[in-house]
Amino acid sequence: MRELKILAVVVVFTLITYWGVEPFAHSQMHPHVEAADYQFKDVDGLGGLKGDAANGASLVQANCTACHSINKEGFPPVMDDATAAASYGVVPPDLSSSGKLYNAEYLAAFIKNPAKASKVEHKFVDGRVHPMPSYDWMQPQEIADMVAYLQSIAPEKMTNKEVFTDACQRCHGIKYGDMKGGSMAAKTPNEHIKAYMGKLPPDLSQYIRSRGESYLHTFVNDPQKHLEGTAMPRVGLTQEAEQQVVAYMQEVGDSKKAEREALGPKFLIYLVIFAIFAWLWKASKWRDVH
Template sequence: MRELKILVVVVALTLITYWGVEPFAHTQMHPHVEPVNYNFAEADKITSKDTVEETKAALEEAEKSGDAKAIHPAKTEYEAAVSFEKTINDFWASNEEPMNLTGNAENGAVLVQSNCTACHSIKSQGFPQIMDDASSAAAYGVVPPDLSTAGKLYSKEYLVGFIKEPTLASKVSHKFVDGKVHPMPGYGWMQPQEIADMVAYLKSIAPKEMTNKEVFQNACQRCHSIKYGDMQKGTMTAHTPVENIKAYMGKVPPDLSQYIKSRGAQYLHEFVNDPQKHLAGTAMPRVGLTQEAEKQVVSYMEEVGDSKKAQREELGPKFLIYLVIFAIFAWLWKASKWREVH
């Protein structure tokens, strides 16, 4: 009977830790955020509205306190939130026309090649880099991406938005203020049909299939490195030199070798989809990947940083069965020995 009581106490403490303490700790380290949303117009409408409500509540609280020093900054933040809500909603509304048009890839080829290849390479179409990575980073702050795979990695919605105004589409407008200019200019002056044509061209030259590693390289390697993990998968160094990316981003982007273990897949999906949800004010842009491409990025990080996950998960149930059998035999052995003593 004593052993049964001890077992009940151990089980109770284990369950309290697993279902109570651990989830609480997780909520403190990773607060709940809005779920992943690949409809960026809808996502921005929700987050901008939430920001307005939060800043309005803060202003009302400051006004109740009567503290003039608190009221002024609270009012400024509220007014900025209201202004940005209108800006971002108008931005996505203005993208609906080129989104709904059928693009002409042939005309788009002319437009892309005449407007984009001065900075971007399109290696699959015979347009190499104009400068090496170091020179490009020195000129722009970050190495411009090759556009060969853009039509595969990004949705039409994001491509239209990014061509029109990259700071709003990628959610980094807060970074480019006081005269700071994004390395890519906005092409909002173009006609909606021209933007639709450019997107149609990028979609037409995109590869049909890409490996997880290729997606990661095209989506992440301009800023992030992979130096550790499964060496069979190989290592990779960020295209943008450290001194340039630090000046451009404000700090050196982290090596992503072990992020699958330190952050977890769900956090990475949320962060890649919209970094601002977990790290408000970060200089990291919304990458704008499609759901499929984002899944491939996280899968590659898992392949590199947690290559034994499948084996570990397969071994887990077997090990638990072993423990149960071992516990039964241990209890029987203990019972037989104590029976002799008593």
């Protein structure tokens, strides 16, 4: 009977810690942030306009290919990555997959005003300007046409690694890499991306472990929620693309997660069986003492 009382006391204090102390400590160390907004309601987007992809093709080719490649449409990069990074601060993305990766509302807002849409206006003050010029002088319909064109040329399917490469690798590297591809260095050389961002962006090999899936989703969707004033831009990924980015980070940094989670229930069953036999053994040996 004494053992049951001790067990009850341990259980009570454990539950108080688990449901009382730990949630409070977590709330202090990790303040609540609003959930990710994959509709991008706060941006100046398409405004309900439907684009004409044919007209958008002419507009994109006339206004974008001087800096951006569109390999799928036969527009190669105008310079190598190192030269582009030296010119712009960061390697401009290839636009072949942008219509799939980025939310249409965000994409339209980014074309209009890149610094505002990506929430990094605080970086471009005192004469500093965003490497991509604003196109808010265009007619809203023209921007809608450009977005429609980018969506029309986008691939229907992309692997997790392909999404990560197009969405993140211009700034971030994967030092440890996956089992097949090895390490992946950032496309922008360290000296240029450090000057552009203010500090060297972190390697993402183990970020799934150090930050966790929930944090990564809200951070990628809007970095300012977690780190006000951070130089990392709001990327504008669709929910699907963002899930693929996080999934790839998990493939690299926590490849044994599924195996580990499958082992958990088996281990708990083992502990229960072991506890039963331990109690029966103790009862048989100590019966005469009590």
